[in-house]
Amino acid sequence: MVNDSASLATGLRSALAALSADRVVARVGAAAGADSAPAFAIRGLSLWYGHFQALRDITLDVASRRITALIGPSGCGKSTLLRCLNRMNELIPQVRIGGQVLFQGEDLYAPQTDPVEVRRRIGMVFQKPNPVPKSVYDNVAFGLRINGYQGKLDDLVERALRRAALWDEVRDKLRQSGLALSGGQQQRLCIARALAVEPEVLLMDEPCSALDPIATYKIEELMTELKRDYTIVIVTHNMQQASRVSDYTAFMLAGEDRAGALVECGETRSFFTNPRDKRTEDYVTGRFG
Amino acid sequence: MTLAPRPDARPGAPQRRSLRRPLRRALRERFVEAPLLVAALVSIFTTVGIVAVLVFETFEFFHEVPLWRFLTDTQWTPLFSEKYFGIVVLLSATVLTSFGAMVVALPLGLLAAVYLSEYASPGVRRAVKPVLEILAGIPTVVYGYFALLFVTPILQALIPGTAVFNGASAALVIGIMILPMVSSLSEDAMAAVPRALREGAYALGATRFEVAARVVVPAAFSGIVAAFMLAISRAVGETMIVAIAAGQSPTLTLSPLVPIETMTAYIVQVSLGDTPYGSLEYKTIFAVGMALFLLTLALNVASQSVLARFREEYP
């Protein structure tokens, strides 16, 4: 059964690849070292907020157990694209989605796919920290509880907080409200909350924009450590960060009608030093946007 | 928008504008302030006046009837020759109907609010909300006759032995009356919960119901409690429905199927009768009114303390 759907997906993928042979297909995942099968295969993805098209025909592979950075000017659709990967966008009324997103060969948007299951396996850290108005402890335990963990959560909570580089700062205020933390601490709380449920993928939308350099460094260290087991997609405005932590970089730009499209993507090593597209070069060298 | 230069901003001319407030603006402020102050004072004085009259007449009442009789008598017969003044009789009726109304309105109202805010499509929500607000505006006398002429016969058919006037029918219909208010106000509170909070929970794999029950309702809790308290106050103070459907025979009972008389219904009954000004019967109105006032005050204080305790957890 599993094999069936996997082979079906592989067939589908190659068919689609053939279809789009004349387009720039960003086969990031095929590069050296990564598992050959990409975690996400995004195929011709478009998204509309009502009448406004926010994404146009995005085709991109996201490598498994690697860090992929999404960069681009504000409003080009990075968050929107990221939110397509765990079906968050459909919570917004009036959103319409075209194209396909395959996660480990399975169609994320197939009618029989359960969005709740999708989100349990594909975790997310949002652009703005959004802890629930409960205690620090309950924030981290929230995901565990709804996922049916019984019994002692203390160890799991501590472990998640340690990994998010927050434990030392909150060990004495686990019972205090999560909203009483500073903005940067709240963001790390949200990271801990996402890590606690042990997803397979972590989608991070500018996770460090509210953090000081030390906390940023800790989070980057964490990401590097996590990529042994996790696939990570990170949106960032910080070019240094993208070049420091990511293995692959994808650059997006809004077209004339404001619809975001993928310009270029590739291995980070050569992406910043050797961009293929003139617009990428302008952007990464700071002459643009 | 074009940026027109200020009339006094001639190019080249150095600007000299005093920091003092122009006279015209000062006068205008005065003219606005005065009526606002008067309006505020009027509402304060009327409230103080009402309470003063209430206290004075209640004081008079307790000159003639000792407080302990008011509190310990088990009958309420101030209009008979053999007089008893057990407020507990009227109080129990008020508690019975209000409690029944709460049992109907709070769970249903909360569920309706959860449905509207978390499940319904924006179109449905846009259609239902105004309807709820219209329902909240129906005169209570209409509800009163609805209880007497529609609900009571059904109750009588279902439960043999139900009297024509009974507490159950009134309680049910009060519940129906406050239902739109409970659900509409609770929905407002839930709609004010930021979408980012919901998304955080969804992203952890929460179902719609888990998001509603564990994130939205707790985050909107103070607003929901406020809605509940408002609803309870309305149920306690509700007059027409109980006067029409619950009867006017003061009885100390827990049975919802027999005629009873609530505090409000008693006040109406005496006010409408030919009670001479200054008589003892007349003064009972104020004593009962005072008790009613204290009851709602206690409810308010209780809800404030619930909210205060809750705010420590949910700032």
Ligand SMILES: Nc1ncnc2c1ncn2[C@@H]1O[C@H](COP(=O)(O)OP(=O)(O)OP(=O)(O)O)[C@@H](O)[C@H]1O
């Ligand atoms: N809920 C929404 N409804 C309508 N339009 C939206 C919505 N969210 C985003 N958009 C629009 O979609 C476009 C892409 O938004 P998105 O948030 O994905 O940009 P972004 O690349 O993440 O920008 P930033 O770097 O500022 O976070 C923008 O033009 C934005 O106005």
Ligand SMILES: [Mg+2]
């Ligand atoms: Mg964004």
